[in-house]
Amino acid sequence: MKQFKSTKLAFGFAFLAMLFVLSVSAPSLSAQTKSSKKSSTKKTKAKKSSAKKTTTKKSEISGRLPYHYGKLKLSDEQREKIYKIQARYADKLEKLQKEMLALKKKIDSETQKVLTTTQRRNLSKFKSDAAKAKSKK
Secondary structure, three states, X not given: OHHHHHHHHHHHHHHHXXXXXXXXXXXHHHHHHXXXXXXXXXXXXXXXXXXXXXXXXXXXXXXOOOOOHHHHOOOHHHHHHHHHHHHHHHHHHHHHHHHHHHHHHHHHHHHHHHOOHHHHHHHHHHHHHXXXXXXXX
């Protein structure tokens, strides 16, 4: 029975680790998309002002390349394919982020039930102090 519990616990931690990795990468994807849109509009404005008229039209899909991909001298077609892949998974990543946040809240709630009243009070104070210190920076 102990082995079953430890295996179940290991799978639980593995799942949480996977969700954490996804949650860490997903905000960067959405932030990357926003920043890319801004930079692409600046680039197109600059191109329009320097060129009389542009006849080619680029796709509306944009994003940010994964680390080190920018060094690979990708073609426009390759970039477009990568951006489409990122866009295809963006909703799934967002959904998993929300699920992970709910799980974190549930874990926090359950772990706080283990604490004594004094420990909960101290924990609350520690968190408050940390938030104040963070806001000062």
